[in-house]
Amino acid sequence: MSRPRVVIAGLGDSGVLTAMRLARHADVVGISGKPGLVSGQELGVRLARPDDWARDYWISFDRFRALDRVRTEHATLTGADLAGRKVFGHLVDGSAMVEDFDALVIATGVSNGFWRRPGYRSPDEVAAQLRADHERVAAARSVLVVGGGAAAVSSAANLALAWPGTRVELCFPGSRPLPQHHPRVWGRIARRLDRLGVVLRAGHRAVVPDGFACDRITSGPVEWSTGQPASSADAVLWAIGRVRPNTDWLPAELLDDDGFVTVTPQLKVVGQQGVYAIGDVAATDPLRSSARNRADKLLARNVIADFAGRPLRDYRAPTRRWGSVLGVQPDGLEVFAPNGSAFRFPAWSVDRVLQPWIVRRGIYRGVRPPGS
Structure with a gap:
């Protein structure tokens, strides 16, 4: 058969x-x-x-x-x-x-x-995109990350770690990022972001221009529907979960x-x-x-x-x-269970x-x- x-x-x-x-x-x-x-x-x-x-x-x-x-x-x-x-x-x-x-x-x-x-x-196109995105944020002296999910949080943490002299801001719409994770997860991640110098901006919901697919790194000002003054940065990362x-x-x-x-x-x-x-x-x-x-x-x-x-x-x-939120860090990889407990793989x-x-x-x- x-x-x-x-x-x-x-x-x-x-x-x-x-x-x-x-x-x-x-x-x-x-x-x-x-x-x-x-x-x-x-x-x-x-x-x-x-x-x-x-x-x-x-x-x-x-x-x-x-x-x-x-x-x-x-x-x-x-x-x-x-x-x-x-x-x-x-x-x-x-x-x-x-x-x-x-x-x-x-x-x-x-x-x-x-x-x-x-x-x-093609393989060349994948490689070129990886390099272009990296070089775009590496050249920035200020980075604004828009979003409150794991992709946004991971980006803010890893960019601040890679380039300590770059001002990194994380703007998110709610009272805390990672709303779909157990609250204990954000407690641990927030302490790490603080040590890395990431500026946290709660209650910031971005105005997304009509027709904008969030499919590129931008540099223009970001308007907020929640009433705050517009924000600008050399590089704006849109990770809003759309x-x-x-x-x-x-x-x-x-x-x-x-x-x-x-x-x-x-x-x-x-x-x-x-x-x-x-x-x-x-x-x-x-x-x-x-x-x-x-x-x-x-x-x-x-x-x-x-x-x-x-x-x-x-x-x-x-x-x-x-699961993991930040990926591999200098002290290893931290993985979170659904109940918020953490397990670390040493570096x-x-x-x-x-x-x-x-x-x-x-x-x-x-x-x-x-x-x-």
Whole structure:
């Protein structure tokens, strides 16, 4: 009996991990506009230390041993015929692509600011963007970070650490940043920001100009709808959480009012057979938390169980965000649990234990050295 054919639409963090798990049970095709895993994680480290970030968060697909049995297509998606079990796209050379499937996993993620944008990227374009963003903030004598989520907080902390002489301000709309984390998390992070000299501006909600997609670093003044005088800086980082799901290629009936893919508790797309969604694009819960809670294991199990006619399991979402906020710091990596408690990997263990054994060997099942 032939193996089922599964198409993974999108090879970000969730798509790559799902493809790895399914490759043992099915013929898997992964489609991505990027030349490898270009993670949306750790924005602050990406800006301040792009070489360190690229080492751990930009990995070409051919380096993943667990993707050896996965055919990857560098292409942009343009449409889907779910009844006909096909997806459509354009390859790098502009030619049309058609992929048949027995099961489809939608993992196309979201666009969010200047660091998570859809569409085709070559390796040179990824490298050039990393360098340009780094050089833009490195040249600034003042940086204004707008937003209250983890990306904004991480950016403020890492930029202040990298360039102590730069004035860094963090402006956020509520009484505290990180509102989706346990309050204890902000307590710890706030003390670190204070030591780094980051200026905190609570209750500042930015006026976003019409048509502005927050997809670039700006330098113009920022107006506040909350009544404060306008603020200016050499570099303004917009990290306001204005995410846009990458779902333009999908039929409208699959989407909720905000454009995210509607799913059942089993991560199946509502009203469809053999179609699933995972990650930031899937409307699993208010936090869309399947992207950060290793739901790839459950989804892969459900896809295989569905083929065999076995019962599926439900995804149970946490009520708070968890994980790293600032990324690797000189004293190590601090990871927060949903209840706000913290665990620190000492600095020596990050390169000797965490990355080589827990991440590359344990999570990704083997990553080859660059150029091998």
